[in-house]
Amino acid sequence: MNTFKITPTNKEFIKKITHKINNKTKPIGSLGTLEIIAQKLCLIQDTLAPKLSKPTMLVFAADHGIVNNYPVSSCPQEVTPQMVFNFLEGGAGINVFCNQHGFDLSVIDAGVNFDFENYDVLINAKIAKGTKDYSVEPAMTKEQCEQAIKKAGEIVADKHAKGSNVISFGEMGIGNTSSASLLMSAVTKQSIETCIGKGAGLTDEGLANKIAILTKVQEFHGVSENPLENLQNFGGFEVAMMTGAMLKAAELKMTLIIDGFIATSSLLVAQEINKNVLDYCLFSHVSNEQGHIKMLDFLNATPILHLNLRLGEGTGAAIAYPIIQSAEIFINQMASFESAGVVNPAD
Ligand SMILES: Cc1cc2ncn([C@H]3O[C@H](COP(=O)(O)O)[C@@H](O)[C@H]3O)c2cc1C
Numbered sequence: 001m002n003t004f005k006i007t008p009t010n011k012e013f014i015k016k017i018t019h020k021i022n023n024k025t026k027p028i029g030s031l032g033t034l035e036i037i038a039q040k041l042c043l044i045q046d047t048l049a050p051k052l053s054k055p056t057m058l059v060f061a062a063d064h065g066i067v068n069n070y071p072v073s074s075c076p077q078e079v080t081p082q083m084v085f086n087f088l089e090g091g092a093g094i095n096v097f098c099n100q101h102g103f104d105l106s107v108i109d110a111g112v113n114f115d116f117e118n119y120d121v122l123i124n125a126k127i128a129k130g131t132k133d134y135s136v137e138p139a140m141t142k143e144q145c146e147q148a149i150k151k152a153g154e155i156v157a158d159k160h161a162k163g164s165n166v167i168s169f170g171e172m173g174i175g176n177t178s179s180a181s182l183l184m185s186a187v188t189k190q191s192i193e194t195c196i197g198k199g200a201g202l203t204d205e206g207l208a209n210k211i212a213i214l215t216k217v218q219e220f221h222g223v224s225e226n227p228l229e230n231l232q233n234f235g236g237f238e239v240a241m242m243t244g245a246m247l248k249a250a251e252l253k254m255t256l257i258i259d260g261f262i263a264t265s266s267l268l269v270a271q272e273i274n275k276n277v278l279d280y281c282l283f284s285h286v287s288n289e290q291g292h293i294k295m296l297d298f299l300n301a302t303p304i305l306h307l308n309l310r311l312g313e314g315t316g317a318a319i320a321y322p323i324i325q326s327a328e329i330f331i332n333q334m335a336s337f338e339s340a341g342v343v344n345p346a347d
């Protein structure tokens with residue numbers, strides 16, 4: 001499945017980038033994380049003058065069979081299509097933040113248990129009407145998993161062809177924090193219990209039930225060394241599509257802005273398929289879903305924002321965008337010591 005050709009960024013370029021950043025009219029290091037973001041943008045675009053163009057937000061939605069048989073979520077499955085309608089009508093969190101920051105938003109039906117009419121922002125990529133209940137069988141077939149990865153790649157390629165070079169991935173799928181926890185445990189080898197949180201809003205008792213249910217699921221399937229097998233066994237169609245979308249976006253040398261717990265679980269799988277995907281990622285925030293910080297630690301990733309978000313949909317990525325723009329703007333527009341005629345205190 002590693003058909004994605006992702007070029008690692010050229011780390012030898014870091015010296016030149018650091019030189020440019022350190023010659024801006026400021027004390028060395030004083031723009032903190034903005035300097036790290038600027039360096040990454042330069043590496044991704046292989047230039048000292050990176051430009052962000054046409055930010056894209058892809059929100060993938062799908063249902064999860066487990067939700068109908070076990071109380072792993074505080075919400076019933078119907079909330080997934082209801083929220084998709086909300087996305088299509090422009091009223092959800094992700095809509096307002098995408099409007100605020102000029103993102104082109106598409107909503108992808110990856111596998112919702114409902115048939116939607118045509119909407120301009122809706123892309124129909126339905127694999128099936130929800131996954132199977134993975135407590136008794138694999139969530140999806142190998143073919144469905146491969147189809148999800150491939151279709152998502154095609155959507156990304158289309159956005160790239162239209163001039164986008166910065167992209168984020170959001171999701172909606174009641175029950176998808178369960179898939180994310182199972183994938184996290186499989187990839188990071190941490191116990192399933194440490195990977196499970198309250199999701200959209202379980203009580204303490206609900207959390208204990210979720211842990212008991214998912215512990216049995218993990219015992220039933222075991223953990224595979226093959227990332228695609230884990231995706232098939234207990235992933236979701238939206239989770240698999242985000243994995244495919246991330247790999248394709250990195251292949252196309254786009255800047256990827258990674259959202260919260262569920263999006264990061266897709267990245268955990270993606271980086272097992274091709275480690276180089278990580279060279280293209282910025283991490284928008286650390287989610288309040290308790291496992292997220294451990295995912296970020298595993299990836300050695302520094303989140304931009306700490307806002308106690310726990311919504312998903314891609315919201316954290318959209319909210320972090322103006323900060324990424326500030327990194328782009330300072331490296332392009334700030335004067336250097338030479339051009340401004342300011343004495344460089346480092347000399
Ligand atoms: C109204 C509503 C809007 C949402 N938007 C995102 N999520 C988030 O919550 C869900 C995952 O949590 P769990 O695994 O506990 O079901 C996902 O759909 C995620 O995107 C929402 C959840 C709700 C209830």
Ligand SMILES: O=C(O)c1cccnc1
Binds near residue numbers: 200259261309312
């Ligand atoms: O961080 C997330 O992505 C998240 C957390 C809880 C519920 N839904 C999404």
